Amino acid sequence: MGYAGYQVIQLKARAQFLSLDKLVAHLFPIKSAEIILFYRQLALLLESGIDIVTSLELLQSQISNRALKEVLGEVISDLRGGNQFSAALGKHPEIFSSICCQSLRVGEQTGGLEIMLRQIADYLEKEAAATKGIKNALMYPVVASIFAIAVMGILVTFVLPAFGKLYSSLGAELPLITRILLDIASKLQSYGIYLLLAMLIAVGLAFAYVKTPDGRYKLDKLILRLPLVGRISHLKELARCCRSISILFHAGLPLTEIMSLLTQGGGNRALVKALSSVQQDMIKGEGLSQPMAKNTIFLPMMVRMVKVGEETGKLDTTLMAVAQSYEAEAEDKIRSFIALIQPTMTLIIGLVICFVALSLTSAMYSIYGQGF
Numbered sequence: 001m002g003y004a005g006y007q008v009i010q011l012k013a014r015a016q017f018l019s020l021d022k023l024v025a026h027l028f029p030i031k032s033a034e035i036i037l038f039y040r041q042l043a044l045l046l047e048s049g050i051d052i053v054t055s056l057e058l059l060q061s062q063i064s065n066r067a068l069k070e071v072l073g074e075v076i077s078d079l080r081g082g083n084q085f086s087a088a089l090g091k092h093p094e095i096f097s098s099i100c101c102q103s104l105r106v107g108e109q110t111g112g113l114e115i116m117l118r119q120i121a122d123y124l125e126k127e128a129a130a131t132k133g134i135k136n137a138l139m140y141p142v143v144a145s146i147f148a149i150a151v152m153g154i155l156v157t158f159v160l161p162a163f164g165k166l167y168s169s170l171g172a173e174l175p176l177i178t179r180i181l182l183d184i185a186s187k188l189q190s191y192g193i194y195l196l197l198a199m200l201i202a203v204g205l206a207f208a209y210v211k212t213p214d215g216r217y218k219l220d221k222l223i224l225r226l227p228l229v230g231r232i233s234h235l236k237e238l239a240r241c242c243r244s245i246s247i248l249f250h251a252g253l254p255l256t257e258i259m260s261l262l263t264q265g266g267g268n269r270a271l272v273k274a275l276s277s278v279q280q281d282m283i284k285g286e287g288l289s290q291p292m293a294k295n296t297i298f299l300p301m302m303v304r305m306v307k308v309g310e311e312t313g314k315l316d317t318t319l320m321a322v323a324q325s326y327e328a329e330a331e332d333k334i335r336s337f338i339a340l341i342q343p344t345m346t347l348i349i350g351l352v353i354c355f356v357a358l359s360l361t362s363a364m365y366s367i368y369g370q371g372f
Helices: 020-029 032-046 052-062 066-082 085-090 098-110 113-170 176-210 211-225 229-250 255-265 269-283 287-291 299-311 317-370
Strands: none
Touching: 020 211, 020 269, 032 052, 032 066, 052 066, 066 085, 085 098, 098 113, 098 176, 098 229, 098 255, 113 176, 113 317, 176 211, 176 255, 176 317, 211 269, 229 255, 229 269, 229 317, 269 287, 287 299, 299 317
16 A cells, blocks of 8 residues: 555656756866876775775865765775775776776785775876876867968958958959969858858767767777878777786686776777677687787787797786786887877968968069059
8 A cells, every 4th residue: 555545656766957066067077187196095995904994984074076075985884884995886887997997806815905906096097197298298289270270261251351351452363373362261251150050960970979989989080090190099008908808817806807997998989899809709718919909909019928928827927917018019109199299280370471471462463463
């Protein structure tokens, strides 16, 4: 019987509106530096002999980020309820990745939680440095492109139409380069809004397609094939993969389980697909290096070092060496890319400005030569 004569027929979850806490968490997300600092401080407190609940309470009282403070509060409640630390963190995958949680689970079982916390902090620092390096490399060309577009917009909207009206009123025969420039400016003025609308629609459709699994896979595959930037991204992804395998293998996880974790938390979909294929071949008993050799996404040095690690039983050591080598090469290429892109963008902008200036000055000389 239901309450007061009523009987429940159907239950539906009530959609919640955006709360203040969710809005604050969205506007002020948890930074990777805060998570890294959390891991390091927790390792230090545990090494000093403080139990994990008290350590978390101390850290919670010192954290300024409201979202992270609330997450730690939930973790503390789960620990008091009898859950393991790794399982409590695993309930927040948007903050604590599955690779980190599995590593901590092994650390809890072996009694080396403090060591594992420091290794994860080092791992996250390398990832953050890789992401920051790529962003810094792309910052200058993006800013320069925006500046160039803004300058061209001012020229097309204000400068060139004024010169066009002046030349038309004089009725002079203009040079070909000037006529081309003025025609382009006229077309952009007449159809610029439609061109902008078409570009926005194209960008929107491309963005929607990239959100699909197939679109994301093709985009990630394209990124790895781009000149300069593709090589940097490729090295960073492989370094991240090698470092992850090294940490998890050193912690004692079997390779099949490590492959599952990498495919769950992988960034580049093309690499994730390649790792899934490697995992399937591993289940068939082909080992790790042999399946990797079948796919060109795994570079030769990585395959050779994996084979050496399998033969010597020191796969974690060899893969860590590969990760460090790829990270060093990627950093060197980032510096070279930045050194190359700055003069290149300056040259491109200069050529555009020279083209406009040459068009206008040649028209003036032509008018003077015709006796106007």
